[in-house]
Amino acid sequence: MVHDQQSHSGQSSIRKRIYSPLFLVFLFILPVLGCPLWGQSGQKKQLTAEDYPLWGQLSMDKIAPNEEWVSYTMSYTEDRDTLFVRNVANHTSYSFPAGDKSAFTKDIFFVCQSKDTVQIVNLETGKKEILAGVSAYCYSFQNNLVLLLLASAENKRSLIIRSPSGKTLAEISDVIQYSLSPNGNHLVYTTSRKNGNAVSIINLATLKMATLITKATAANDYNHFTWHKDSKAVTFYSQSKMNLIDGLWLYTIANTKLWQLDPSNESSFPTTATIVDNPRYKMIISDDLEKVFFSIKEKTIPIAEKTNSKVEIWNANDKWIYPEEQQYGKFEEQPKITLWQPKNGHVTRITSTELPSIMLSGNQQYAFLSNPKSYEPQFDFQGPRDYYIQNLNTFENKLFLSKQSSFYQDIIPSPNGKYIAYFRDQDWWVYDIKHNTHTNLTIKTGVSFSGKVHALESDSVFGCPAWSKEDKEIILYDEFDIWAIKADGSNCTRLTQGRESKISFRLADNPKKGKWNLLLDGIQLDALNLENDLLLRAEGDDGKTGYFKWTKGIGVQPLRYTDSFINGLNYEAEKQKLFCVEQRFDLPPRILSIDNSSEAAKIVFQSNAQQQNYYWGKSELILFQNSKKENLKGILYYPAHYDPQKKYPLIVSIYEMQSKELHWYTKPTLFNESGFNQTVFTTHDYFVFLPDIMHEDENVGPSTLDCVTSATLKVIDSGLINPDKIALMGHSFGGYETAFIANLSPLFATAIASGAILDLTSYYLTVGWNTTKPDMWRFASEELRMGHKTPFANRSDFDRNAPLTSIEKLKIPLLLWSGKQDTQVDWRQSVEYYLALRRLGKKNSMLLYPKENHILSNPINQKDLSERVLQWLDYYLKDDTTAAWITNGIEK
Template identity: 45%
Template sequence: MWGQAVQKKILTPEEYHKWGETVLQKISPDEKWASYKIEYEKGADTLFVRNIFKKTSFAFPHGENGRFMQDIFVCMINKELHILDLKRLEEKIIKEVKSYSFSDKESQLIYQIDTASQNSFLEIFSLKTGRIKKIPDVSDYLLSPTQQKLWFTASRTDGYSTAVISLKNPALINWIQKKSPEKFTSPVWQKHGQAVAFIKEYSDPGRNILYFYNIKNNKIYELGPKTDSLFFKNWSVTVSRQLKIMISDDLQSIFFAVKKNTAGVIEQKKIKAEVWSTNDKWIYPYEKSQQVFQGTSKSAVWNPVSGKTNVITSDELPAIMMDGAMKYSYLSNRKAYEPQFEYEGPRDFYTLNLKTFEKKIFLKKHAWDSEALNPSPAGKYFAYFKDDNWWLYSPSSDTHTNITSGLGVKFKGKKQELVPESVYGNPGWTNGDKEIILYDQYDIWIINPDGKKAKRLTKGREKKIIYRIINPDSRHQKVIYNGPLLETIDLTKTLFLLAKGHDGKTGCFLWKKNVGENQLYFTDRSTDQFQFTENKKSIIFREQNFDQSPRLLSIDVSSSAQTVFFKSNPQQEKYFWGRSELLEFQNSKGDTLKGVLLYPANYDPEKKYPMIVNIYQEKAYELHIYENPTFYNAAGFNATLMTLNGYFVLLPDIISKDHNAGISALDCVTAAVAKVISKNLILPEKVGLIGHSYGGYESAFIVTQTALFAASVASGAPIDLVSRYYSVGREGKPEMWRFEKEQTNMGGSPSDYPDRYDANSPIRHVSKIKKPVLIWSGKNDKQVDHRQSLEFYLALRRLKKRSNMILYPDEGHLLLNPENQKDITVRTMEWFNYYLKDDHSPSWITESTN
């Protein structure tokens, strides 16, 4: 029987290309079909549609923008629209399609065809009748959020025209404007589909006109130089990415962008010299980059009925957040307390009543935190975090209420080791701003706005399980201008909760009012990419482990029945593979830390192996992550490749203590290695160390303090903390923000703590390095200037230490060119093979060593 068993093979590089990355995308309305994408290293990506229960599947090579619509699936391949009938299992292809939308409510597919032989046109295809309504010369269109109406603009020889049609009766077209020499652009629907606004855009921006069409009363309103000459004497309607047009729920307010008129202003000849002052709010390059990104547009509001127009933002208060009901805006100035030396400085926050235009300050010198400054959906409150508590400000009564002080629970903490403590989250409110929903370290809370009533919805703290509400669209956070648009969450309905256990388990729980959370699926693997429909009868997701390639599952909510409907990379079963193990160890301070130990493929307990330690602060979360074997790695390291090539790989967590970033890393990493050595698995004299970016800094520092590692790699690494502190980084921002509280967390500046900076800077201890170091960087790295690597190389060279440096022209912090990705991955492996396996075949190392 042993002779008949299929023997596993050693995986060779020639076969790496067979592996693909699986990304779950959508679930059909009837919850019977799912779409997912498999991305391959050579770019041969394929979109798949699969029946969850019957395993029937269809492949769309290079398919994009896939969507389910009732009983069909639609996607684009280049300029072809592919329509798959999921009942008949028949496919229809429409060529020369520029874009498409669809209306579930009216069972219609809308697509724009653009051919070289004729002007583009729009077709409305009815799934019920099979009839097609053709609208010629359409250059732009926009479906309403309710999917019942369509705005479009037509381009003809006599000019541009724009109209709205009801999809219930596409034959009737309601023309709003006709035969204009100028284009109509920037269309926006009111969220209930009751109105649409757009701009007539002139070559002279001072003549631009904003139109508002109220479908309820069939009236067209116009805002431009002719209708409000006083306002347009100073301002012009403009198109802005940052300040898009918005329409209030009550149809009384249209928000849009304006620019100050510059006509008649005589521009002086500018001398090409940069004038920098130590008293500048922002340093010159950052000021310039922000002007390019944000522009000079201001936010304004127009009441079409009264005809009144007001500018909301100003040079003094240019940043704007707004509540979901558009009743109040919240204004601030990022520069208010500059110059300062954090990533974002504190600000004064003002509230502006958008009916009375009364403005008042309500927060003074308050820290900026994008997750802890949240206008409520119904417009009644503004939530903010201060003095370790959540507060609610009521703009109508101008009152502040501390809502969490009596709960005895922390609502902020370390979510990432490299950043300071931050709030755990505010995912939304219940309907009408009745209750705010908050996260603590483990659980979900609802709290009344007066703070007198609070309830914990889950019991995660007792089990050390973190619960978070699953939102399938969380990858696309909704925003209004510079602030978030929070969700309204109905707690009378079932919720799906993402669960993460202290022991590495993950999964999904079902939460119901008056019942609480119940386990639906909780496993010693990684689960993510959850998708479900409004019915919530089932949920689909991706699951993986280090030695289990991602698979896709569906779970029936009523029966908890599980269906695995796709397993990726089935060829893995033919080959030897490693496995992962959760490791616990203690540093010298007595802190219990976690790490991941990856075993070599085809592990033999009778042998001892070399080991590579890969570091970057927290790494234990990678316990269940499956990594495809590939040479195409942006940071030059692939843990699976190393296990396939006979290495143990250690991924330890690192915590920073006592404002000593390098010394803390040394303590944690050496303790983790000692723990593995005590297990009698590895060759203690054949251990390598590698890190990129901040991990590169840690790697560079550690090897200045210990000869434990036979060879190391430090890439994209800060080497001199003092020179990096006084440097300019990405977007022209001074790098000092990284050092005092965040990332390096030195507690102050080099002037405050010169000894501390010296003690933790690799460049100060290069003379102590005893083992070879490989350095690499992109020469166009905006994150960590490649000259940091150059300093390290020159110091090693001057001291005649063994080192090689590789610089990639035109590459940034991560390598994007596939050839360069493969080159550094191969060189990294050769570097460790040379020093940890005594493989002296790579000539680029042998020659430099000799």
């Protein structure tokens, strides 16, 4: 059935200083009061490059447990980044230059670190304690303790356990390293003793210590502490003086049991292998504490052919081409995931050369194994695979899914381990592990669960963000809505009604977690309780964004949803107040506090308040149609200090779908990675336009020309701009589009194409050195949309879409630029095009930046490029001929 849910002990010798409240007021309150309040009126001035360093980038940090304080960072291009703490009600503020690793305590303190200094501030009194010589610190919220690792002059380190207010509860000498459990109740640490290193653990609630290991012989170190996800156990390696891992240990908290795996004494451990630290796959303790997953590697790898030559052999029958095999292949040499069962001591190798890739079921009772080369060679970005399921108790192995997409969002285990969901043939399916059955879940819903999601890609899955408790329902996205579908397919419920209003609803990101929680080669999803309220993020087709609250039986209610870009939701456990960041093109990012019950919002902090003193542009959503009457959108940015009596030059910047950036704020700077900054351009008296482009399969070039022509004519018809002074620019794929259009359109006075694909045939036959794959996949399934056509069998299709084919028709000055270490689009594409233009006598210049990749990272080069782009635009759109490098290089 398909349903819609309708809306209805001893003092330490820490080097420290105490600042008085009066000093803190001077340091932290006066700078805040000195800032002009947002919205004050006054004479505005024109923004210049000398003013740009005043602008910073706001990043939300943390929320205090009582929801009365918020921390955030302001980052500056030409100045030191600063961490701030601000009171939500009275806006009292404290600043910490270069502050990092922050924590609000359980009571009234704030802690952060800057290099080797930890600062602790009493947020009520303003007293600040500065602790020097701290190499690391952590905070246990559960026990309200600050743990400091101090380095002495003798290079010995002590671990101090203290309260935030300053009372030292314990001091442990000669500590090498430590690790705090996820719940903050236990701390495991190593110490250096005369008779050998030791591993100990301390219960932070009772401060009771226990020594787990004291070993005076082979082991030199114990490291890589890895905790059980619920803090029930910890595992770690022992390492010899030769830096070889010679043992694996597991300590379980409840029964204080220590288990050891000694490879030399365990008959099931492969004699030809050794334990290794695998940066890609960290150790894992299973939920039931019965299994530890770790990596082993063969001690010696057979060499097929000995030679003194460093020749690279690229064979025609290789599954992967040489660079990809060197980077990601050589499965026989890669570490193998191995299972240790501490209770019986047995060790079993799980992955193999034949099946090197592994996902785990949510309860870690099964492994899903595959080989990335199953169907290679093929010419998409990654090929399908056959998936095998292995019971990790009996170690039986069987094929359960053939030729399945291996995209990480297309195959996802359920949290409780009962199912694995996969997207196939335009539907979501589940495989029931216990019953060995496959069920199509979405065939009866009547909607599509795939579509346009990622830039430059054709259709992909909208997403599977979670399951409900006990794996009862899978949570899925369509284009607009969130669905809860029973695992047996018996019931489908649409939780939101976004389709009717063209609002896309998604689960809001959890601020305490990353976007994806990876478990080996798979995704580990959260389990939602659908009896509780859910926080949702929403994006409307009209450019509005914000957050909603979903309640069972009621539906969605807006918390804040308006004509701005709202993101960065943050909250504490009680969720009485919700915090987010709001911005528009003409409104610098600001932190808002939203009352979860009344939905009232208030400004906590407004960044870049100095903007009110300057003329500023605005952004506007433009609607247009291409020649096929398809509805499209674009963003038009107005010049700062716009005068309706004037006609302005226009910069058209192209890529693909850009209208979602309608309300994005861009700080003014000359340190731009691609030379483009719409704020800088608007403060130089330019209109800037970013039109959406709908690409046609096998006809990308002409369809781009059609959309951009229609969009530009729409802006010309508005009467705002000078139709003779329009520039076109784009980077990467946008550079390709720019070069193609510049050859064929009479609308533009000049163009800038950077990092561009210009010769489709040579690009088809290029290795993408950042992916180590042939770039043919970009034609098959990404931006160039040729399917599996080739330049050999389908020459006319390649010629019709290639800028190089129509280069003789170029009539306007063209600026090219590339980084000479570009691993995404070969910089020789630009050289090839430059040489063709030179041979044809066309007006052009090319800028090549040594030691730069696809975008520029060196600030000197960023500034140089930004200034030259402005000079180029001023030269051809404002008749400002003062740039000698253009006059001497092209026009003389």
